[in-house]
Amino acid sequence: MIDGLPMPVPEPGLPDRVRIHEVGPRDGLQNEKTVVPVEVKAEFIRRLAAAGLGTVEATSFVHPKWVPQLADAEQLFPMLDGVGARLPVLVPNERGLDRALALGAREVAVFGSATESFAKANLNRTVDESLEMFAPVVARAREAGAGVRGYLSMCFGDPWEGAVPVERVVRVARRLLDLGCDELSLGDTIGVATPGHVGALLTALDAAGVPAGRLAVHFHDTYGQALANTLAALRHGVTTVDASAGGLGGCPYAKSATGNLATEDLVWMLDGLGIDTGVDLRLLTATSVWMADRLGRPSPSRTVRALAPQEN
Template sequence: MTDGLPMVVPEPGLPDRVRIHEVGPRDGLQNEKTVVPVEVKAEFIRRLADAGLTTIEATSFVHPKWVPQLADAEQLMPMLDGVTARLPVLVPNGRGLDRALALGVREIAVFGSVTESFAKANLNRTVDESLEMFAPVVATAREAGVTVRGYLSMCFGDPWEGAVPVGQVARVARRLLDLGCDELSLGDTIGVATPGHVSAVLTALGAVGVPAERLAVHFHDTYGQALSNTLAALRHGVRVVDASAGGLGGCPYAKSATGNLATEDLVWMLDGLGIDTGVDLGRLTATSVWMAGHLGRPSPSRTVRALSPQEL
C-alpha cells in the first residue's frame, strides 16, 4: 500500500465537514451470496471505527427468512460493546424495533419507497400502507429517545416504473419526515441519477420544506455517476453521505442495482476538496483489503485498487 493522498484544492461553497454514514456491514454484507461469520462482522465494524468512521450501520433486524445474511443481529450487537461509533440498525416493523430496543440500540432506520412497484416488491405494501406501518414504529422509537432515520429508495428511477417524477419524491419525503424521522436518506437504488437530476430533486424537497440539513444521499455507482452526484448534493448543502467500505453491496430486491459508492472513493474526493471527514484513508483501505480476503474477491473500489495493487 502506498501513502498516496490527493492534492488539496478546496471549492468555495462546499461544507467544511461531511459525516460519512458507513453502510458496508449492513447494506454491503446483506447482498453477499455467502454468510459472513459474526466474528468477522464484529471485527469489520471495529476496524471501520478505528479508521475514523463515526456512524456505522451495523445490521438489520429483518426476519432471517428475508435476509439470512443478517440473521445474527442478536449475536452481533453485544459483541460491539466498546465501539465508540454510532451504530444504527435497520428495522422493518414493530417487531424488529422491539428486538433492537431489547439490545439497547439507540439509533434505528426504516426503509421506505417512493414508488408503488418497489414498495410492493420490498414490503408487500403500497406506499401509503408502508407509511402507515412506519408511523407507530417511529413514534415508539422517539418515545424511547431513539434517533430515527428514514430511507427512501427509488428516488431517481425504478426498474419497473422507469423515471420517477420529482414531485412524487418530494411528496413522499415530506410525509416520511412528518412521521418524526430525524433524517432522510435519498436512495438512487439502481444508480441512474445524474447531477442535474440530483439538483432538481433537492430543489423540490426544499420547496416543500425539507431542508438539506435533514438529508443524506445514498448513491449507487451503476453508471459511474455516484461521485459526481455526491458533489452535486454537497453544492446544495447536504452534509451526510452514505457509502460502503470497498464498494460492497447492492439491493437484493432490485437486480439491476450494483454496488454502493465506495467509502474510499468518497474519502479521496473529499480529502482533495479539503473537506474534513475524520477518516484515515490508509486504515480504511487496509480494512477493505482485509474484508475482500474474507469474501474471496477483490474490492471493486478504484481507490482501494490504486492504493494497494500488490495486495489485490
C-alpha cells in the first residue's frame, strides 16, 4: 500500500482501461427506505462526476407508484445541467421515454429479464411481451439520436426458478441487442454467480456473435463473489463494469439480493491491477461517506470503511 492506495501490479491479458458505469443515484437510491431530497441527489451526482466517474446513471422515469424514491426525476434532471459526465436514465416504456427525451436525456436504458418469474414480478409481462414493449422504445430512442443500453436481469440465478440455463440468457441477450441496444449489461441480480459461471456465459455469448465489447457486467455481492466475478469478466475481455458508490442498493423485486458491488471496492482492485478508471478513490470515498451520513447509516463498502478514517 502506498499513501493509502494499493501498489499497482498489472496482470497480463487484462484491459488497460475500464469504464465504470456508476449506478448509485438510480439503482442504489431506488432501493433505500429513506427518500433522499432532490437537492441531495443532485449534489451526490455532482460529487461522483467530480471524483472522475464519467458515466453516472442519474434516475429512472418510472411511475412514482412503483419506485417512489425516484418520483422526482423531472425535478432532478434539469438540476444536472453542466455536470461533466454522461447521465443515462432508465425508461420502462414509451411514456418514460417521452418524459426523458423532453428533458434532453441523451442516453436511456431498458430493463429486461432472462426469466419468466422475474419478468412477471418486475414488468407484469412475459419475457416475450416485455421485449415487444421495448421494441418501439429502443427504435424511437435511436431515431431521436439517443444511446440505448439494455439491462438483462437474472442472468445467473432466479429466486423462484433457481439456476438459469446459459442458453436462455444467450437467447434473450441476442434479442435485446437485435432490437438495437448499443450495450447490454448482464445482471447477477441475486448475487449467486461464481467466476466459472461468468466465464461460461461470456464464452457462450461470444459464440453466439455477442462480443465482449458490447457487454457490461452488473454484480451483487450477496455471497461475496462480486469482485471475483468482475475479474473473471475482465479476463474474458469485458471493459465496462457497473458499480454503486458505497455499495448502495439491491433489488426491490428480489428480496434475497444484497447491495451492488461497491464502486470503491472495484476501484481499489482495478488500481491494484494497474487498470485506469479515471477515478480518484479518495474523492469517491469522501462522497460515499457524505451520502452515508445523509442516509443515517454507515456504508457497507469495505474500502470506504478502511479509508474513511483517513478522510476525516
